[in-house]
Structure formats: C-alpha cells, structure tokens
Amino acid sequence: MALAVREPGRKLRPASRHLARQRATRVTWTKNGGRYSAALTPLVAPPCEDLMLAPSDTVAVLSIARQDFLSFDSSATCGDVVARFSDAAHKDDVNFACLKQSDGRFLGLVNLRDCLAEAATRPAREMMIDDVTPLTEDTTAEDAARKVLRTRVHCLPVLDKAGRIRGLLPDQAAYQFMFDMADEDAAKMAGIVGVAHDHDNYMNLTIWQDYRRRIPWIFGLAVAGLAAGLVVHAYESALDVLVILALYMPMIADTGGNVGTQSASLITRAISFGSITTLDAGRVLWRELRVALLVAATLFVFTYLKVYFLSNGAEIPMGLGLNDIGIAIGVAITVQVVSATLIGAVLPVVSVALRQDPAVVSGPALTTIVDLTGLLIYFSVTTRLLGIELAPA
C-alpha cells in the first residue's frame, strides 16, 4: 500500500532530499509490515517542494541508497562490466556493480577500475571484493551510513530478506545523510522545529513561517520557566534574611544548564557516532559522575573563596559567618553540578531507548529542567545548612 507520509507535527528527516533535487526523482514511501521503504522514480521536473518525507525513526536505508545500480550474473566477464559502465546512457557516479547468483541473490561487489585493469575475458567473479558485509533493508539510514563510512570499499549493498539486491549505498550518499543529520540536530538543539526543508533558505521564509518554527519551544519553555519562578517565589523570605543568596542564584542555575548541555551534547555525539549504546548506560554514568565531581570541586573552591574573601559589605545576619555561608553555597553548587551533569547524561540515553530523538532533549528542554532543579537544590541546601527559617509564603 503506497502511503504519502506528511503528518503535521511529526518530526521529519531530510531523507534523500538532495538526491531527489539533483537527480530529478520522486520518492514514494511504501508501508510494508510496519516499516517504510522508498522507491525513486525519475521525474521531469525537480520535485523539491513536493518531496515526501518520512518520520525520523522510520527512514530506511533504501531511501538514501542508489537504486539505479548495475548488476551482473556470476558468469559476467570484466569486459561485460566495463561495457555496461561504458554505456553513455548510464551516467552514475558510483564505480561499483553487484554480482548476483542465478536465483538473484547477492554474490559480491566488483569495482569498475579493477575490471578495467584486467583482460576483458577474465571472469568478473575473480575480481570480487570479498570482505563486504551487506546491509539489510530494515537497517536505518543512520546505521547504514555509519557502516559505509567505516568500510574500506566506500560502498555497501542493501539486501532484502531473501538476499536479493535492493540498492547500493556509496559513501557520497552516506556522508550527505550524516551531514544533513548533524545540521538538523544543531537546529533541534537550538529549539527550532521542522528544519527539514529550510537548509539554505534563511532569507526565503516568510516572517510568519519563521515565527512558526520558533514559537513552539519559546512558548513552551516560557510556561515551564514559571515553575522556576515559583521556586524563587517560595524562597523569597530566605533572600530577605540572607541577601547575599541572590548574588549566587543566577550562577547556580546557569552552571547547571552549562554542565548539563555539555554532557548531553557529548553523549548524543557518542551515540550518533556509534561509540556508545544504551547498554553502556552504567559506564557512561560512572564516567560522567567522576568528571562532574572534578568540575564541582573546582567550582566549590572558587565559590568558597569568592564568598569568604570577596564579600565586603555584605549584610550577614547574627550568628552566621562567611565560612558557613561559603560552605553552604559551595555544597549547593556541588550538588547542582553533579545532578545536572547526570541529568544531561541520562536524558539522551533514555530518549534513544524510547526511540525519541536525543537532539531535542539535549537542547532547550534540558536547560529548563536543570534550571528548576538547580533553584530547588540551591535554596533547600542553603536554608537547611544555614538554619534559615522560611516565612510562610
């Protein structure tokens, strides 16, 4: 059943956008047992505006693989391969062809250049590249692109369940997909929605379109920011008693956002390069905990010294010393750094486990969460340690 996938509000991937634009093909998405697959059909006019896009978690490798590849029977000679590549009508930029068995199953890859170097009568099968691990058609485009970029041969075949060749993924296409994805992730982390189409048209969007891609996160985060306001509001009497607390409040909140963004961004990168998986969650947390403790120790020392030596003229209530206050604020920032780092580390791992896009949580959502937890930590730690009584709000 053919299905045009363009549901409003779904996250979209720029699947094969560039391919389609350059080579004037239309992508048709086919739903098959819960998965989408795509076919590229030649078109007369570039279908750039009309291109169908797939939800990000269902972009299959076939949507970025070439489907106009050459394939040969196992009996083909090097001369046969060169002759087909020489066909002026076949203007592809990929130098690889597939050899297939008599039942159509994949046998191996051959490189045009290898065949060119040999006598025309030599069986192409003897030139086959043997260390090729084919992709299956249910591989995601992202996994497939990573695998191609790690191979020595710069190209991998895509097979269906029966072992028949469905497409060929060259490294150009893999790089292009990864580049589009990195770019799209950067936009998501900045809280911009629906970036699939706006690659290079900053000036071309209408003001209204530009507004619509920015306002959802801005509005949502403004509402969420009221929660942080409630915390400040609830502890306003603590600020009355100890005015110096106001001085360190923005630093506590901001530092949480900064350390959380760092760890979320590093872990999102590591996940997207395949160097960690959700199974490594324990090791990731242990590593982040140790780094966070070093960062927290640095800021504890800085904060304590700042409070102790550079608080000239601050009003300190009876019974409290700068030593106590320095330690209390230092403990608060320590707890905030460790918790925000771990929240930043956990969110991308959890979002991958839940099949969500980690780039979204690594951005504005994270900052808002650790802002709130940071203010809660700050006021509860300092009022507890310094024995400040809160007036009823």
Next chain:
Amino acid sequence: MALAVREPGRKLRPASRHLARQRATRVTWTKNGGRYSAALTPLVAPPCEDLMLAPSDTVAVLSIARQDFLSFDSSATCGDVVARFSDAAHKDDVNFACLKQSDGRFLGLVNLRDCLAEAATRPAREMMIDDVTPLTEDTTAEDAARKVLRTRVHCLPVLDKAGRIRGLLPDQAAYQFMFDMADEDAAKMAGIVGVAHDHDNYMNLTIWQDYRRRIPWIFGLAVAGLAAGLVVHAYESALDVLVILALYMPMIADTGGNVGTQSASLITRAISFGSITTLDAGRVLWRELRVALLVAATLFVFTYLKVYFLSNGAEIPMGLGLNDIGIAIGVAITVQVVSATLIGAVLPVVSVALRQDPAVVSGPALTTIVDLTGLLIYFSVTTRLLGIELAPA
C-alpha cells in the same frame, strides 16, 4: 619554510584527518606568504595520532583536495585516459582527470565514464566538461567544499596563481569536511573545547582529559554569572516590595537565552551555507526584528493574561493593580525578546567579520550575555513603570 602547526590553546580544524587516516598519508603544513598550504605524503603506518592540524581560519582547500589525481596533455585521446585509469597501481575512487595546456595550465576536466563510452582514438578534449569554475589555492576549505557541492559535476580542480593544477576536490571530500565541521560546531556551541580529535572516542579519553575540555567554559561562565547575581542583588528591595516579580524573573532570563540561541543558530547556519554574508547584516536585522516582534507579542499576551487572571493570593502593594503589573512585566518581556533576538543575530555576523568562529558565540557566551541584559531590562522596566522605589543596597 615547513612549519608544524600545533600551538596549545588554538582552535583546531579536523583538516583532512579522515583522509589521512584512511589513506595512510602525512599532512605537512607549509607557510607561504602568511597562508598555510599542505602536502600529503604517503606513509607506512596510519599517522592518526601524529597528524598535524591547522588553525581553523587557515585551512586551505589543498588540505582537503586530492593531490594524486591524473592529468593529461591536451592531445590525449579517450583511449589514453582509460588506459591510465586502468592502471592497477592507481587505486583512486575519483573518476575525473584534468587536461592541461602545454605550459601546464588547466584546460578542463574529463570524466572517465565519458571517455569509456567513446572510441579510443577520439581526442579527450572533445569530451571536456566545459562549465567548470576552478577553485584557487587560496580558497578556504569551507568555501571550496560549498562550491563543489553546488556544481553539477561533483568535482572541481584547484589551481595556483599561474593557473597550474594543484589538486582535485571531489564531492566525497567536500561532504566529509562539511560533516566534520557541522559536528565540531555542535560541540563548540555546547561549550566544549578542542574537539578536533575526539570525534568518536567518548569512552577513550581519561577523566582528566574530559575535565579539561569542559572546565574552561564552565568556569568562565560561572564567573560571568556573578554579574547577573549582582543585578538581582541590586534590585532585591524591589522583590521585597513586589514579591510577584520573583515569579517571572527566571522566565525573563531563560526566554532571552532561548530566542537568542534560536536566532544565532539560524544565522550561523545561513552563514555557513553561504546564503547570507556580512554584507546582508541590515536585511538580517530587519528580518529578525519583525520575527522578534511577533514572538514578543505572543509572550506579552501570555504574560499579561497570566498575571491578570492567575495571580490568586499574590500580595499586591497599595496603589498597584494587576493590570499595571501585567503590562509592566509584559513590556519587560517584549524588550527582552527583541533585544536578545537582535543580540543573537548580531554576534555571529560580528564574529565572522572579525574572522572569529560564530559557533562559539552562538553557544554559552550568548546565553550568559542575554541573561544579564534580561535581568537588567526586567528590573529597570518594572520598577520604572510601576514607580517602585529602590532601597539603597
């Protein structure tokens, strides 16, 4: 004069890292009239750890271009071209060769596949691709990569001042460079330093190395965050008089960071895709101003309605009504949204004009700046509009 470029603390680009790793070559940087150029020399062992890297603003196109390309005299035939490509010793994955004039100057590009399709005796010159605009060797790698990705032929030659061919830049290399750059920019925006080497080794860094790439921004921003604390501290008496101000304070600061990050990120993207330049600064500001006014209007309405209808039980001093307070806070958020959006738009343009990397200012630095300006705006606007007298701090 040969010069190994690895000064501590300089921003590094992952120039030709992947190339060198895969093809076992060493990059040697040569300083020539204030510019760096690179030569790739074959090596026995992959020099991954030992690779020289260039400062980001001096990566020239030759560091990512192929230097082992084929070139032919203008008298070469299609058969000559095919024969050289067939040479088993020349295992490149680029299908293009250069034709040169008798004095060595560039004449045009030919495609192996075009020559294969023709009679061996036909002059290769007749198959030349004529709409090629060569790159010059003083082009930056970034500009060159963008130009290649826009061409129809997927490959561009790099010429020296005399018009001689120095290298060939295929689209694989261009995509790879752009992908590395997008990835590196994402890390910079998260405030992580020295990302050139840590592509896929999240688990391999020591805790101490990981600490060192995170602490510079965290520490610097914590110090800067104290300035925002001074603002809250200075206006503490306003919070005393009008407790409800505390409720909206984090929202004002956060919203500034959010809108600023959006506009900085969109403009950084537009600059890096070449769709705007520093000459467009006026048009960019005018566009951002209009989008910001729409966003600000939305938040003004939201804030006013929230204050007016959902402030049950808030202590309001004599002489002030919820209508006045709603308008005052709404005006403050309007000013904050517009100013933070414009600051976010100006910083990347200014940093490009000053030849700095826009990704750095689009990240943590921006958030800290608009946090500070936001609190100043918030307290000065509300105290002015509501006539709140400040107690001497």
